[in-house]
Structure formats: C-alpha cells, structure tokens
Amino acid sequence: MIDVRLLRTDPDAVRVALSRRGQPDVIDQLDRAIAFDALSRDIVAKRDAIRAEVNDLSKAVAETRRKGDTHGAEELQLRSRALGDHERVLANEFEIVQGDLRDVLLRIPNMPHPNAPDGDGDTDNPLVKGPINLPAEFPAHRRVPHWETGVALGILDNERATKISGAMFTMLRGSGAALSRALCQFALDRNVDAFEEIRPPTLVTSATLTATGQLPKFADDAYYIERDDLWCIPTAEVPLTSLYAGEVVDSEDLPLRFMAYTPCYRREAGSAGRDTRGMLRAHEFDKVEILAVSTPEQAPDLLVEMTGRAEALIAGLGLPYRIIEI
C-alpha cells in the first residue's frame, strides 16, 4: 500500500510512477485518494479543535465542583454536551472518509521499481533468458501432455480427485505422490544453506491476507472459512510476509531469509476451461516459497540471488524454462 505521507509530500512522483503501468483508472483512483486525504485532514482539524474545548470544559467542571459551585458546573456541562454532539458528527465523518481512503489505497497497486519495464500486461514483459530445453527439441513421440503420461503411468488420478472434491482438484498416486514430495524436499535442500525453514499456518486472518494485497481486491480468488473467519493461503508468501508484521527488526539482522513448503489454495474464479487440463491451475497444490525481508538497498542483490536459486533448480532438473522480467 502506498504511504499517504508520500501522497502528500510528492503526489506527482507517485502519479508518474503509476502511469508507467498504462492503466488510466489507477490514476483516477490515485486522485480520489489524494482528495480523500485532504478532506480527512480538514475534518480532523475541526474535530480536534472541538475536542480541545471539551477537554478544557471538563477540567473546568471538576474545578468548579471542587469549589462547591454546583450550579456553575452544571452550566459548563450543558455547554460541553452541545460541543460533544458536534464533535460526534465530525468524528463520524472522519471515520467514513478514512474508510474510503483506505479502501481506495488498498486497490491502488504498488509503484513499479525504476528498473522495471513499462507496460500494462504480460505481453510487455521482456524476455531475459531462454527459452531453454524447449519441448520442440524433443522428438514428437516424447511430446505427450502430462495428463496422458501421468494416467498411463498410474501416477496421476484426477478423475477420482474430481469425485472426491470436484473439478480442478488433482491427485497424485504412488511414485507420482513421492515425486511431488521429493521435488519439494529437493527445493528445500537446495536453499537450506541460506534460508530458515518455516512451517507456517495455512489458515490466516483477514488482516494477514490484506497485508500482502490479496484483500480486498482478490477476495473471490481465495477460499474463506466463514465459521472461523479464516482464509486459506494462496501461497506461503502470505504468512511469511506477516511473520514479523508490527515488529521492529534491528537492521543488523537484515535480511531475514525464510522458506516454506505449504499447500496452496486458489479458487481460480473465472478461469474455468482455461489451462485447466491436468495439473495446471489446480485449486490445491504444494509449493516451496523463498522470501526475504530486507532494506531497499539489499533488495536488488537479493532478487538476483533468489532468481538464480530458482533457475538452478529448474535447470538442474533439465526442465524447459525461460526468464522474463515482470
């Protein structure tokens, strides 16, 4: 979420940065946020002034009572009560405007890093490397989709997964289940030299899911357990990002490096029929996430290191891949 103070001190910088996304409605929302902020400060200044008067009067009431002047005290109380009514109105207005401001801010995307490419979609993402190990380099008889080989080998049984849980759920069997587990173990083993392994909760509060930006924008994409007011995580990024939320970390201890192997849950709302064959876009899958909490200065080097670690895993397995800048 963009810091309101930055919005106040340098709104043009924010506008310029966000305009690189090529989405005019984002700029509209930015202007609304700026207006809400100005309005809310205006209201709070008035509210504070009245509150100061009420506080003074309350002190005067105590003083007057101590002197034994009951009548005078009651008169002051009357005045204070009237001011209190006015204050309540302003306080309500303030709450409403604050809510509006927060809602708009939560829907405004982050400012892109100066080095990030401009663009409004994935077609604008420059290719950095690859593709490597292209499937086309393999003979035609080996280019069989995984949902066919998986079934033939008896390691994938999505039909029964669907019977148990419905469409877009997958199930691995026998050595397929072992392979999935081994891949995650492999990923953990390759990063245990630099990342602390965490096994976080995979059900999180609304506050936690908001911290990583999933709420309120992507509420439809997450599974929600109404009875307990908890959300299933779509990625371990969610709990890992909030691990040290609200705490002050000594800069000497940065960067903090975490990795986590968790199931991930995604409703994939609106994606029915698109890339849904086999194990693509499943509602539930296992993933190893690596994440670092760092200073802005440390971040670029960390990005290079972590991308390199991800690439080494895939390249080491001989899988096809490419690297794009997003």
Add this chain to the structure above:
RNA sequence: GGAGAGGUGCCAGAGCCAGGUCGAAUGGACCGCACUGCUAAUGCGGGGACCGCCUUCAAGCGGUCCGUGGGUUCAAAUCCCACCCUCUCCGCCA
C-alpha cells in the same frame, strides 16, 4: 465446550472495587554528568509513541494512545457490553 485469573510504557509492576489533579507510582534497563586503579557499585539528572496545525535548524499549539471495538458520562486506564489473546483447571478430541 465449561469454570476461573489476567492483558498498563523497552521490561517488571502499581493504579481499576470508591471516574476528574493519571501519559500514568515504583523498580530495572537505557542515556548524560559526578565519583571511582579496571570491572562493578553509588549519587544526581534525563528520556514514550503516533497524528494534525504552525514552522520547516529550533521551539510551540492541539489531538490520540493503558489488548481491540462499541457504549455510559461534561469527563474513562478506571464503569457497562462484545470480541481477541495469554495462563490454570475440567470436558471433548476424526
């Protein structure tokens, strides 16, 4: 699920039952000064955070903050309600 105790500053902890002089005693830690072969001890002094206004080097003014959110009241750390969390005991446990 039931019963009870608790949540106050960096930490410990008083204040709550009898609302006002409580941003909050006291102690520890921390910072400064003094004293002191060193370490330590002792004495004196000093610090909260956030928001807004005004300034923008300083200072000043106002507001908010005692788990969270409501309520009562002229006035809430203090009274009332709901919720969250911690601890103890009982029950349940695919």
